[in-house]
Amino acid sequence: KNQVEQSPQSLIILEGKNCTLQCNYTVSPFSNLRWYKQDTGRGPVSLTIMTFSENTKSNGRYTATLDADTKQSSLHITASQLSDSASYICVVSNQAGTALIFGKGTTLSVSS
Amino acid sequence: NAGVTQTPKFQVLKTGQSMTLQCAQDMNHEYMSWYRQDPGMGLRLIHYSVGAGITDQGEVPNGYNVSRSTTEDFPLRLLSAAPSQTSVYFCASMGGGYGYTFGSGTRLTVV
Numbered sequence: 001k002n003q004v005e006q007s008p009q010s011l012i013i014l015e016g017k018n019c020t021l022q023c024n025y026t027v028s029p030f031s032n033l034r035w036y037k038q039d040t041g042r043g044p045v046s047l048t049i050m051t052f053s054e055n056t057k058s059n060g061r062y063t064a065t066l067d068a069d070t071k072q073s074s075l076h077i078t079a080s081q082l083s084d085s086a087s088y089i090c091v092v093s094n095q096a097g098t099a100l101i102f103g104k105g106t107t108l109s110v111s112s
Numbered sequence: 113n114a115g116v117t118q119t120p121k122f123q124v125l126k127t128g129q130s131m132t133l134q135c136a137q138d139m140n141h142e143y144m145s146w147y148r149q150d151p152g153m154g155l156r157l158i159h160y161s162v163g164a165g166i167t168d169q170g171e172v173p174n175g176y177n178v179s180r181s182t183t184e185d186f187p188l189r190l191l192s193a194a195p196s197q198t199s200v201y202f203c204a205s206m207g208g209g210y211g212y213t214f215g216s217g218t219r220l221t222v223v
Contacts, residue, residue: 004154034212043116043202043214044155089154100212102154 002027004092004103012109017080021106023073023090031093035064035075038087038105047075047088080110114138118203118215125193125222133188133218135203141213143206144186145170146178148199149217155202161186193222 004025013019025033032051036044048057048064050073056065061078077084090103119134137144145160157170161180175197177189186205190197203215 041217043204043216044212045214046211049211100155100157102156104152104154 002092002094002101004090004101006088006090006103006106008106009104010107010109012111013080015080015082015110015112018076018078019080019108021075021077021088021090021108023075023103025071025073025090025092025101027071027092027094027101029094030068030071033064033066033073034091034093034100035062035073036089036091038089040086044089077108080108082110082112084108085110116203116205116213116215118201118218120218121216122219123221125190125220127193127195127222129193131190131193133190133201133203133220135186135188135215136184137186137203137205137213138184139205139207139213140183141205141207142183144180145204145206146176146186146188147202147204148172149202150199158188158201190220193220195222198222 007022034049035047038044047059047062050057050066052068063076066073087105087107089105092101116137142163146158147155149155156172158176159178161167164183167178198221201218204212206212
């Protein structure tokens with residue numbers, strides 16, 4: 001069964017600290033993996049998209065890594081800010097981008 | 113360029129009522145889809161469309177209808193609302209490069 005598992009379920013960190021969110025998937029065949037940020041009451045917004053051949057991709061303070069052999073991805077947030085408080089969703093596609101399997105998300109809270 | 117626009121943002125229905133959630137995009141994307149998001153669960157695909165006149169079912173299609181008469185619009189119809197359809201609904205469209213754009217959501221409560 002195609003699944004996307006994220007950990008931890010929730011995380012609280014102090015402003016300025018770094019953190020890493022994990023995503024494991026059992027989706028086959030694999031097309032691409034995306035990380036989204038969803039603010040409370042808003043729709044998800046894309047952070048990164050990685051295909052099979054990409055190992056890392058950055059978007060400002062966000063860096064995503066992908067290990068297609070172990071089917072694991074991580075999202076590293078550097079020097080966290082209060083505005084990083086949100087749900088981070090890992091999404092894996094098993095076709096040419098039209099069939100998406102969503103993780104349940106990690107809720108990140110950044111406190112001052 | 114507004115992206116994906118959903119209306120209404122909030123709606124309360126009584127059991128058995130029908131309604132249409134509107135979704136419009138101005139990016140000329142062929143692919144559009146509807147998801148529902150429930151607490152503790154990932155987004156689940158309800159219906160999707162790969163172009164005008166073409167629709168197909170997703171993971172949880174029961175109780176919902178869609179149509180795609182134009183590239184821009186992809187409305188979602190609830191035929192007879194049930195409390196189990198209380199959820200947040202997101203419309204999304206996809207263009208080149210696998211990029212998805214989501215609307216801001218419709219929060220629906222069925223009482």
